[in-house]
Amino acid sequence: MTETRPDPVSDTAADDGAPTAERLRSAVEAGFPTTVADLTDLVRIPSVSWPAFDPEHVARSAEAVADLVRGLGLFDVVDIRRAPVAEGGELGQPAVVARRAARNGRPTVLLYAHHDVQPPGRDEDWTSSPFEPTLRGDRLYGRGAADDKAGVMAHIAAIRAFLEVAGPDPDLGIALFIEGEEEDGSPSFSAFLREQRDLLEADAIVVADSNNWDVATPALTVALRGNVTFRLTVSTLDHASHSGMFGGAVPDAMLATVRLLDTLYDEDGAVAVSGLSSAELDTPEYDEAQLRAETGLLDGVSPIGRGTILSRIWAQPSITITGIDAPSVANASNTLIPKVSVRLSTRVAPGQDAREAYEALRAHLLAGAPFGAHVEIDDVDTGQPFLVDTSGWAVADARAAMSAAWGVEPVDIGVGGSIPFIAELVEEFPDAQILVTGVEDPDSRAHSPNESLHLGVFRRAILTEALLLARLQKRAGE
Template sequence: MTDTPTDVQPAREPRADHGWGGTLDRLGEAVEAGFPSTIADLTRLVRIPSVSWSAFDPEHVAASAEAVAELVRGLEVFDEVDIRRAAVAGGAELGQPAVVARRAARNGRPTVLLYAHHDVQPPGRDEHWESAPFEPTLRGDRLYGRGAADDKAGVMAHVAAIRALVDVVGDDLDLGLALFIEGEEEDGSPSFADFLREQRDLLEADAIVVADSNNWDVDTPALTVALRGNVTFRLTVSTLDHASHSGMFGGAVPDAMLAAIRLLDSLWDEEGSVAVSGLRSADLETPEYDEAQLRAETGLLDGVAPIGRGGILARIWAQPSITVTGIDAPSVAHASNTLLPSVAVRLSARIAPGQDAGQALEVLREHLLANAPFGARIEIDDVDTGQPFLVDTSGWAVAEARAAMAEAWGRAPVDIGVGGSIPFIAELVEEFPSAQILVTGVEDPDSRAHSPNESLHLGVFRRAVLAEAAFLARLERREQG
């Protein structure tokens, strides 16, 4: 794809208004006219390999922040645009750069904070990609590349929505706007809490739009109202103070691998549901979703049965899950006839909305200690937690967002939960307790965020931009309170 933007420039004078229907039509025209430039800007962002993990070059994240700041300054609607950092919790090291901006509200209008993140996941192995991960490639109606969906499309949804708003109503807005484009979300947002505290005056808002989630399908929008939390840690199981010959002592001495396998198996029952007493489920209503759809969206092999009990979406959105995401042990190619003294695994537990992540960690710790086989020694370290979240859907911001989505998509949005976690949302709530939180997104079930061949459906993206532009236009007309 070319990285040369079109010559479309946003108008700076408001157009004649013929009621809300006319405004919505003009917003659609503005989104459509600006779409080539929006995609060109997105491809430039995707080409920057802004992986925020410590093993990757931080200069790429800095370059990404500069590129985003340039786009935001080009909107010419903010009183202030800056790139800022905060210290990582518990140390003097600075976190990755974030782009922040603010425009003050006037005449009783509310302020909305628009959040997204410009950092991306590592690409993984190039051979698993059908095209280079940082070379955005259009195939059919999808744009492929790392960050094309998660979450540089979220960044561009904000930019494009503001462009369309200004094109239709002019840049003399009464609506207050704040912008926070984070640079370390994929690395766990280590400086997020300090950043919020330090930039509180800049970021405070009546409503917060977090553009980092999914839609029901390519034709149906969604508002995310429930997110599971997470508890991850390294579990080390030890039974010997040194390795021994498996032929000489096997059958009498429990090696660490045997103990680890037995211990890990205690975490689930025969149906694959979590069997840890104290990990709770939530009572959530879920839409229809059958096994065939699960197989289509996950690649579940023929003959392999789903796990768990209850409705499929209830298992994903409202019940806990535990996954072993890594094991430190000899590879098959380097295996020897040895009784292993220690084995370490990485455990990732997802926590249902309504349960505290710290409490869940203690429940897991108690279970592992109580079920250690053969008296094996257990060590838990490298712990990370994130709180689950339930959206209060009774506020005016949710009503306005639902109406805007229905207008832009031609279908009413579906309220969904997400099995994954966005822990920083709980920190947003803690710092801004009176703000209404809206979790939206530009992804669809086949976007494959975090996986090879991540992609953005252009039709979904176009409708998501229009929905946000319509939401902002609604707030421009709305008096606070």
């Protein structure tokens, strides 16, 4: 696939006098068929990290990634390692780590991605088999094709191109961390960072697990919402009773649950929980028509919330009921249900502590239980939101690399979803500059059926990172 892109204004410091950016572009183009072939091999491995799936597939995926990393011939250390999920507990999923020490005062950059994937869901919802990568037009379809095996391959392909231009023995320090359990909530992440700190410590960290504005415009993610998830159980009876005999006098758990959940929202669907805060973020132009096109919002169904659409997604809290344990319609009987459990997923605005947000939710639900219903909350998980400090040299270098690779200026974006481990990276490496980039676009449908990767976006993401490595190679004494 050939694309015509504007020629960038490039640095000119290559040994042979040719522009560095153009030499990197040529290296990326020449290696692109191999890159796509390597990606398809990874996508064929069903490396779902959830407990109900075969962990051998994740182990096989880690081995495949490690082989690709060893093939670069760059690193002093390449290994597959695990860390405990809890103190003295079982080990987490395998991650691939590698490191090459910096020389002559050059910085070290840590490149992060993850090789595990979401469950595929129902095969009938896919146009092609989820683990048989399929090219249709300019998109490669398959589970993990975008999220995040393309992120893994963007790192590997960028290093390949960088080495071809800079030579096999650069001064730049490079570390790799290819996680194996991000889609399962990264349960061993904190322990892994502590145990592998010497391997992972860096001046800048590139997290290749986010989105771009569209297929023609790159983006740097500067804000991420955090998350609070838990199970809410509402009880009103110690046993089921006949709804005809006692309905109208006895509140069943479903009634109490519906009434309680409704208190979480205002009339326009905005969150109505005291203590949940919003952030002040500038948002690009984004109208309702684009929202409808990207989400499949049905005709006649209105968006919810207040403020600009992107502020609702990036800078305000949201609450979603993602699951419910109750009798199915097929098994429904004329019964007053004694107990109902639901799963709540709350997105926390940047700037608010996730535990503080949990306490606000807990207080609201306990205080608002209708009819004196008994309320229990358990299985709580929190992840911190994140705001990027955009004042550092790494952000400036990343923006310059994006502009050169894409031919247009990048957009600073927020992300409504959460990547909680980034806050953990900041906690463990407080002096490192964080860059959140990615290979996805609004049509990638990560986590959904028919997930796909736009190959033009992929190509430009690889070139962006290769250009960034070249810029960092020239940087010293920061």
